[in-house]
Amino acid sequence: MRDHGGNLDAAIARYGGSDWIDLSTGINRRPYPVPALPQTVWHGLPTAQAQTALVRAAAQAWGAAPETAGLALGGAQAAIQLVPYLLPRGGQACVLAPSYNEHGACLRAAGWQVHDTPLPADMAGADLAVVVNPNNPDGRHWAAQDMLDLAQTVGLLIVDESFGDVTPELSLLPHSGAAQNVIVLRSFGKFYGLAGLRLGFAFGSRAMIGRLAKMAGPWPVSGAAISIGCHALADGAWADAMRGQLRQDAARADAIMAGAGWGCLGGTDLFRLYDTPDAQTAQDHLARHQIWSRVFPYSRHWLRLGLPGPEHEWHRLEQALGDLPST
Incomplete structure (x- = not known):
């Protein structure tokens, strides 16, 4: 375990x-106070239009760059489990440590060679690098420009901003269009206190997000998650x-x-x-x-x-x- x-x-x-x-x-x-939900969220499969509206609400709430694509998933954890399969397995991955241990665990389970590194600067040359920003559990954090600089030295950079709602000034999302090899993960459940809803997001290039979407399948989040998420994310x-x-x-x-x-x-x-x-x-x-x-x-x-x-x-x-x- x-x-x-x-x-x-x-x-x-x-x-x-x-x-x-x-x-x-x-x-x-x-x-967040959950609003009354229409019965349709329980009876029908989520439509593509509704899922698009949810991603749009998240992008607006978090200031994502216009050219950045997004995908709603069953929590940031769902994205963490899919990320190892975006690139050929068996490569070299660096994970900021100590940090949320699912990143390294999922990569190792998928056949990656994982190296725990104390600083982002130590990740140069990795095929895939993961930084949790702000970091869990110690709260270390880095500016968006630091992440963009790191992206130039690695194959694929994953920036996990699951706790980023309390430090919006650190978010890479407003600058994410500047790098095609970056995926930003966000959690909905932590800041909004609705972890049981199982809702999270991945943002990145259209190519990378398209590959994640194919792996996630046609209905990665529930109708209830879409309805509540749209409502809450619009409540600035x-x-x-x-x-x-x-x-x-x-x-x-x-x-x-x-x-x-x-x-x-x-x-x-x-x-x-x-x-x-x-x-x-x-x-x-x-x-x-x-x-x-x-x-x-x-x-x-x-x-x-x-x-x-x-x-x-x-x-x-x-x-x-x-x-x-x-x-």
């Missing part, structure tokens, strides 16, 4: 209970207000953790990464208060936390940290 956040089943199996707050992911716990006022709210929430979380003696190592306004004396002990303590967090097999000290949403979740987190054993 690959190591992931969101594995709440494992927490329940180990600790019991049913009233959990899952902070093991970077999914916004202040979700909600997105602007949410960015401000999450910025405040991130600062609040950092202050709470500082009081517990945990220093912030980075993150985004959707998740924070903290330095703890012992991450496994910290996770275990929070779990006994039915708050699930994320630890990493490559670090004894890193603990990642998503941000609570409703006020009662903040109170539970503060209470849990209030009886944290001194170290």
Whole structure:
């Protein structure tokens, strides 16, 4: 099994209970209010026109360059699983590390030789390179021009902007027409807090996106995802207000953790990464208060936390940290 956040089943199996707050992911716990859906989204197959409208809404919301093609998929994960088959397998791939482990895992499963690299500059010469920007879990980030410069040194560049809604100034999408060998991935579910909808996007050249579309098949997303996605992506006022709210929430979380003696190592306004004396002990303590967090097999000290949403979740987190054993 690959190591992931969101594995709440494992927490329940180990600790019991049913009233959990899952902070093991970077999914916004202040979700977009889902509108009433027409019955047609359940009864008929999604039309090509509806899918095109959804991609157009995403492109407008995220400022994609006019010449950039797009494809809606069942979450950014669906794109991650298809990307390894865009080029002949067996080549050399570089993946920014540490980062979201599905990129490397999917490439290896498809026969690629994968090298974990700490910096984009170390990727020069790779047949395929993957950068998560901003990065998960440490929040490292690079300007769009840095990504365009990197694209000139690799065969195909994948820029995963799954957490990019909180840092729109970093997005490569407004500049994506400048490079034909770049694919930008975006997640809908994280920022909009609707991960269960399973909606994500890939943007790139018409040739590359056309190949992805053939692999994805004729109905890669549901009618419900199209309807909700179009509505939410057009709601710029909600997105602007949410960015401000999450910025405040991130600062609040950092202050709470500082009081517990945990220093912030980075993150985004959707998740924070903290330095703890012992991450496994910290996770275990929070779990006994039915708050699930994320630890990493490559670090004894890193603990990642998503941000609570409703006020009662903040109170539970503060209470849990209030009886944290001194170290």
